[in-house]
Amino acid sequence: MGDYILLAISAILVNNILLIQYLGNCPFLGTSKRMDTAVGMAMAVVFVLVLAGIVTWVLEAVILKRFGLEYLRTLAFILVIAALVQFVEIFMKKTIPALYAGLGIFLPLITTNCAVMGVCLINIKEEYNFLEMLVSSIGYSVGFGLALILFAGLRERIIIGRVPGPLQDVSIALVTAGFMSLSFLGFKGMI
Amino acid sequence: MLEALLLMMGLGGVAGTMLGIASRIFYVWEDPRIAEVENCLAGANCGACGFTGCGACAAAIVEGRAPVGACIVGGAASAQKAAAVMGMEAGAAEALTSQNTCTGGFRAPEKYYYMGVNDCRAAALLYAGAKECAVGCLGFGSCVKACQFDALKIGPEGTPVVDVEKCVGCGACEKACPKAIMQVRTPSQRILHMNLVTDRLAPCRQTCPAEINIPKYINHIKNKEYDKAYLTIMERNPMPLSIGRVCPHPCEDACRRALGDEPVSINQLKRFCSDWVFDEGAQVKIPVAPDTGYKVAIVGGGPSGLACAYFLRRLGHQVKIFEWLPKLGGMIYYGIPQYRLPKEILYKDINRILDLGGIEVKTGVKFGVDFDLESLVGGGFDAVLMTIGAMNHASARIPDEDKVKGVIPATVYLRRQGLGDPYPIGKRVGIIGGGNVAMDCLRSSVRLGAEKVYCLYRRTIKEMPANVVEIEACEHEGIEFITLCTPTKFTTDDEGNLTGIEYLKNELGEPDASGRRKPVPIEGSETVIPLDNFILAIGQTTNSAFADVEGTAVSRLETFKGSIVVDPDTHQTAIPYVFSSGDSAGPPGLLVAAIGGGRRAARGIHKYLMGEDMAFPETRLRVDSRRMKGHIPGTIFDSIKGIQKKGRISQPELEPGSYERQHTYAEVDLTVTEEEALKEADRCMRCCLTCYNKDA
Numbered sequence: 074m075g076d077y078i079l080l081a082i083s084a085i086l087v088n089n090i091l092l093i094q095y096l097g098n099c100p101f102l103g104t105s106k107r108m109d110t111a112v113g114m115a116m117a118v119v120f121v122l123v124l125a126g127i128v129t130w131v132l133e134a135v136i137l138k139r140f141g142l143e144y145l146r147t148l149a150f151i152l153v154i155a156a157l158v159q160f161v162e163i164f165m166k167k168t169i170p171a172l173y174a175g176l177g178i179f180l181p182l183i184t185t186n187c188a189v190m191g192v193c194l195i196n197i198k199e200e201y202n203f204l205e206m207l208v209s210s211i212g213y214s215v216g217f218g219l220a221l222i223l224f225a226g227l228r229e230r231i232i233i234g235r236v237p238g239p240l241q242d243v244s245i246a247l248v249t250a251g252f253m254s255l256s257f258l259g260f261k262g263m264i
Numbered sequence: 265m266l267e268a269l270l271l272m273m274g275l276g277g278v279a280g281t282m283l284g285i286a287s288r289i290f291y292v293w294e295d296p297r298i299a300e301v302e303n304c305l306a307g308a309n310c311g312a313c314g315f316t317g318c319g320a321c322a323a324a325i326v327e328g329r330a331p332v333g334a335c336i337v338g339g340a341a342s343a344q345k346a347a348a349v350m351g352m353e354a355g356a357a358e359a360l361t362s363q364n365t366c367t368g369g370f371r372a373p374e375k376y377y378y379m380g381v382n383d384c385r386a387a388a389l390l391y392a393g394a395k396e397c398a399v400g401c402l403g404f405g406s407c408v409k410a411c412q413f414d415a416l417k418i419g420p421e422g423t424p425v426v427d428v429e430k431c432v433g434c435g436a437c438e439k440a441c442p443k444a445i446m447q448v449r450t451p452s453q454r455i456l457h458m459n460l461v462t463d464r465l466a467p468c469r470q471t472c473p474a475e476i477n478i479p480k481y482i483n484h485i486k487n488k489e490y491d492k493a494y495l496t497i498m499e500r501n502p503m504p505l506s507i508g509r510v511c512p513h514p515c516e517d518a519c520r521r522a523l524g525d526e527p528v529s530i531n532q533l534k535r536f537c538s539d540w541v542f543d544e545g546a547q548v549k550i551p552v553a554p555d556t557g558y559k560v561a562i563v564g565g566g567p568s569g570l571a572c573a574y575f576l577r578r579l580g581h582q583v584k585i586f587e588w589l590p591k592l593g594g595m596i597y598y599g600i601p602q603y604r605l606p607k608e609i610l611y612k613d614i615n616r617i618l619d620l621g622g623i624e625v626k627t628g629v630k631f632g633v634d635f636d637l638e639s640l641v642g643g644g645f646d647a648v649l650m651t652i653g654a655m656n657h658a659s660a661r662i663p664d665e666d667k668v669k670g671v672i673p674a675t676v677y678l679r680r681q682g683l684g685d686p687y688p689i690g691k692r693v694g695i696i697g698g699g700n701v702a703m704d705c706l707r708s709s710v711r712l713g714a715e716k717v718y719c720l721y722r723r724t725i726k727e728m729p730a731n732v733v734e735i736e737a738c739e740h741e742g743i744e745f746i747t748l749c750t751p752t753k754f755t756t757d758d759e760g761n762l763t764g765i766e767y768l769k770n771e772l773g774e775p776d777a778s779g780r781r782k783p784v785p786i787e788g789s790e791t792v793i794p795l796d797n798f799i800l801a802i803g804q805t806t807n808s809a810f811a812d813v814e815g816t817a818v819s820r821l822e823t824f825k826g827s828i829v830v831d832p833d834t835h836q837t838a839i840p841y842v843f844s845s846g847d848s849a850g851p852p853g854l855l856v857a858a859i860g861g862g863r864r865a866a867r868g869i870h871k872y873l874m875g876e877d878m879a880f881p882e883t884r885l886r887v888d889s890r891r892m893k894g895h896i897p898g899t900i901f902d903s904i905k906g907i908q909k910k911g912r913i914s915q916p917e918l919e920p921g922s923y924e925r926q927h928t929y930a931e932v933d934l935t936v937t938e939e940e941a942l943k944e945a946d947r948c949m950r951c952c953l954t955c956y957n958k959d960a
Contacts, residue, residue, distance in 0.1 A: 142271055149275055156279030160286050167290035174320075232409060233383035 077208050082263070084212025090188050091220040092250070092257040097188025101221060102246055104179075106232075111225035115218030117179035119211070122189050124161065125154045126210030129193040130203065150193055158183070188217055224253065297349055298322045304345035306337040325350070336360070336432045358450035358553050360433025362415070362426045365464050366401035366445045367479065368955040369422030383409075388442035397954050399464055401445050410440035451551045452579050454499060456867050459885040461896055466951040468515040468530060470896060471889045473857040474507075476500040478515055478530055479950050485537050486945040491546045493537040498550060501859050502574040503567065503613040505542065506596055508535025509605050509933065511856050512700070512731045514889035518900070520951050524907030528948050529936075532913065536941040542612050552620055553580035558873045561586065561645040563631045566594020567855050568846025569651035571862025572869070574617045579870045583623045584645070588630035590683075594653050595847070596855060598682035599675070599701065601708045602929035607682075609931075632810035637817040637842070647841045647869045650828060651862070654804035654847035655679075660696055660751065662765075665800065668754045670762030674705050674801035686712055690796020694718040694765060696751060697801030698728035703735065705799045706743050711929060717743045718793065722750055722770055722783040733915065737932065740920035746793075748772070750785045755792065764794040806848045818842075827851070834868035834878045835861065843869055857889075899953050906958055910947055913940045 090096050097118075104114040129150050137143050162180050165173040183189060192213045196206045227249055236245050302322035313334045315321040324330035325346055332350055333343035378387055378394040384406040387393050393402045401423045408416045408424060415430035416437055424437070424446065437446040445464075449457070459465060459475050468478045477496055484493035497504045511531050519527030541548060558581045562569045565587035573583045591597050592614050596605065618625065629635060631652065640648050657673030665671055672687055674697070680687045693714040695705045698721040709717045719738065721728060724747045728735060738745075748770040755764040769789035772781035805826040811818055820839050822829040828837055828844040835843045845861035847853065871878040887894040916934040918925040925932060936944070949956040 136271065140267060140271070142267060145268055145271060148272065152272070152275055152279060156283060159283055163283070163286045163290045166292050233381060233386065233406065235382045 077205070080205060080208050081212040084209050085216040085219065086257065086260045087263055088213075089216040089220055089257050089260075090192065090213045091217055091224075092254040094191060095254070096191040097186055097217060100183065100186060100188075101224065101250070102243060105221055105225040105228050105246070108222070108225050108229060111221050114179050114183075115221050117183060118186070118188065118217050118221075119214040121158060121161070121180070121183055121186075122192055122214035122217075123207070123210045125157060125189050125193055126196055126206055128153055128157055130196055130201075130206045133197050146194070146197065147190075150190060154189060154193070188213070220253065220257075224250065227253075295323075295326050298326045300349045301325050301346050304338070304342050304349060305335045306342060308337055336434050339432065358452055358551065360435070360448050360450050361428055362431050362433065362435075362437050362446055362448045364401070364424045364426060364445060365447055366399070366423055366443070367421070367464075367950055367952050368395065368397055368400040369403060369419075371421075371955045371957065372397050372400045373954075385440070385442045393443070397952075399443055399445070399462065399953065400955070401443065406440040406442070407437035407446045410436040412436060450553070451499075452553045455575055455578055455863070456870065458864070458867070458880060459887075460881060460883040461885045462883050463885070464952050465885070465896065465899075466953075467518040467520055467895060467899055468528075468951070470885060470887050470899065471518040471892070472500075472515045472860075473854060473889055474501045474860040474863070476515075476534075479948065479952070481537065482528070482530070482533055482945050482948040483950060485533055485941060486948070488942070490537040490540040490544075491548055493533075494541040494546075495548055495550070497534060497538065498548075500863065501856070502571055502617050503596075503610075503859065504534055504538035505613045506567075506605055506610050507856055507859065508532075508538050509609070509931075510596070510600055512854060514854075514856075514892075517889075517892060518895070520901060520904060520956055521907060521947060521949055523901060523904045525909050525947070526912040529912045529915075529944050532915065532936050533941055533944055536936050536938070539935045540938075550578070550616075550620060552578050552622070555582070555622075556580040556873070558582065558646045559584070559644055560647045560649065560869055560873075561640045561643070562649045562651060564588075564594060564651035564653055564846075564848070565592035565625065565627070566651055566653045566846060566858070567596050568653075568858040568862040568865070569594070569649065570614060570617055571859040572649050572651065572845060572866045573623050573862075574620065575863050575866035576869060577617075577620045577622050579866065581870070581873065585623065585625045586629050586631065586635065587625070587627045589679075590627055592625060592627070594651075598679040599704065601678065601681060601704050601711075603707065603711065603932045604704070606929075606931050632813075632818075636810075637839075641817070641841075646873055647843065649835075649865055649869065650837070650842060650844040650848055651846040651858075651865075652806060652808075652844075652848045654806045654826075654852040656805045656807045656826065657800055658803035658805055660800050660802050662751050663753055665754070667760065668756055668762050668798075669760050670796060671754065671798045671800065674701050674799050675804055677705055677799050678708065681708055681712075689714055691715045692718075692793075692795050693797045693799065694720055694793065694795045695799040695801055696720045697803075698723070698725075698730055699801065699803070700730045700734060701804075702799075702801035703730045703738055705801050706738050707734075707741060709797075709799075710741050710743065710926060714797075718795070719743055719745045720749050720751060720765075720767065721745065721747050723772065723780065724748060727780050733933075737917075741926065748783060749791075750783065752790070754798070762795060762798055764792050765798060766790055766792045804847070804852050808848070831868075833864065833880045833884070834871070835865035836868055836872065836878065840872070843872075896953060904956070904958075912947070913944045 088094060091101050100114055104110045132153055137146060158180060192210055196209055201209055228246060231245055302318050305318045305321060307318055313321045313336060315324055321334055325332055325334055332346040335342045373396045374394045375396050376394055380386055382404050384402040384404045387402050387404055392398060395402060403422045405418045408418060413430050413432055415427045416424050419425035433448050435448045438448045466479045481493040481496040484496060501507055508531055513531040515530050516527040521528055560576050560581050560583050562573050562583060562585045565585045569585060573585055576583050589598060593610055597610060655675055657675050677687050689709060689712055691714060693709040695702050706717055706719055725745060749767040750770055751765050751767045753766050754762055757763050768785040770783035770785055773784040774782055776782040808823045808826050808828055811821040811823050813819055822838045828849050830837050830844050830849045835845045837844055843865050845865035846858040868878055913936055918930060918932045924930040
């Protein structure tokens, strides 16, 4: 049990996918201007990442490993994740229209998000069992959401501050992301 | 190699098949037009339309929940394409533009020194901001930061300036402003807006019965943007050429400059810029909203009816005006003589209104005779406005006043002059009354060849309601004033022709309800003056006799002393679809008040037709421009230090005593020159609620 808690803390804080691994940069900068968009994006990532983690883990265990085709992992994962997201979209539209309307425009945006792909590959590389994989996937996606929402909060405040011309918008956002990254480095000694 | 190929093909095949099956099983029928419409939109997913993304916006357009022009970023091009997909006309969808309503800026005094976050919303949290004016711009530019289209900047005066070319009307600035200074409105919304106590209004603007944005147009004149000044006036007053000539300008009585100098000559400036637009043939574009499909009948083509027609048309309704006289204009055509307002000038104003298109005119038909309420309703009109004016005269209570030959009501006298068939008068003419109508009769009589013209009035010249300039002009033209007199009887010859009038002298007693001292006749002071004609100009009443005929729809109208009883805000009568404004809806008043009433009636009719709440908001500003009461508290000052005495420009006029002045109908008052107008515009202190230019 303790291992799982450690794994979760490590995924959420210590190895935060956005601020320490620095994956998933595009939505991090693109959807962090407004808090409500950031929240929508965070929800969508949790949803997709967990599904993608399960499917890719099964694919790895059932097909790739058995036939010694691990070298095709990246390619196969891209295909599976893309198809999965499409499938989920179609499925949700029919069965859960409310959720579809809420996550609507964010789902296709993260089809080929590197954070999703990255977590799936980490799960395989660390040779997690199914349960560990589940904890890690949830942990990483929650970490993603945490960093994104914190960042959106900061940016909403920065926009009313006195920012020098050349540093405005994305520049100041990247500087801010750097500082956040430094502060998250503080978690390094925890585990 | 083979395994790799097989695996990828297999995975691809499985994924493809699954998706194919899923799209069948979980198929949701979607209108194919949604995708087509989505292609027409800007694709920015910016959310400015109020929907989550372009897809949702497209769906809303197809389902009719949003107009085809919903995409603000895509603008007119996107609206047209979307309309083509939907198979409808885009129409000239009304453009939303942002406006800054505060002119305070650096002029506005501060309560304390603020050193906090550079943001209006943050600054507003501390005692509602540092500016003393509770509704003034804080100047930190939250609106500028909110604007995604680079259409806003803080100008040199410390208030936001909108770049109209770049503004798409997304409304971000309005949301960002804690003081509601940035207002994103369509032209229709601006027309429907009535002065509120919460608005930023200069004293002159509060006083104007038509609610014209006076400081704004004077500032345009100052910048030599005469066409913009004209358009600013046209948002509230569709007849600036005419009003610029005849208005008694109550606004000037409220001018703050008058506290240490003479007031700004606002009306002359209005006349100057409107004349300039017509003389230079400047192209002005007056926006008209897309058609609503409603038809409104206007009974009476006078100033109030014309103003209402103009505003209704601009709001997108079809209008038809019914007029019983051969020409449109009502009292300003048939009442105001040529030398004050030449007919061709008036017709320039009227034609500008008719040029909007969608306004039909039928002259020579009289309500109650040629048509009535039933036929209008049967003719497909959704609402009716009665602006039938006050064409009957009030009685002077002199015995036999309607029997003696040579005694004429002023309305008839002036109307016949307007019809080009003046009433034949003798050499000695007397007129009773002290209002502007009396002045018009007096000065017309001089021009019609009378050698001796008398003005009889029961109080003194000081109490006369006529414009001071008119009284002065009468004196210049040799008219004699007999004040403090009460005519008691006519003297006639054997055939009943007028030979003279006998009157009693008056003295002033206690003040009456109107605050003026009541004249009391002195017994035994009978005096007789010989006269050939006598004109009654002591007021008019509305002829609403048609409302007394039982069994007709119109008999449901309520009348009081001839006037049609209306709700003073919405101008609705006892019959819900019938409205009334102008002289017929109350005691006869100023032309500019009739225009203001026309706009209020247009608002009432529009709200009624669209099924919206007709009542005025509680914050409605109600100023009595006659008694100078009801202004926003704190905006009327007792004194201002440091006003330089510059003196207002004089009114250029035809030489008194000249042939043109005494014997022709040539316009007496002339338009000021550009140089003079610029000098006068410079005297304006650009006031608002509490701000003003101190060194102007």
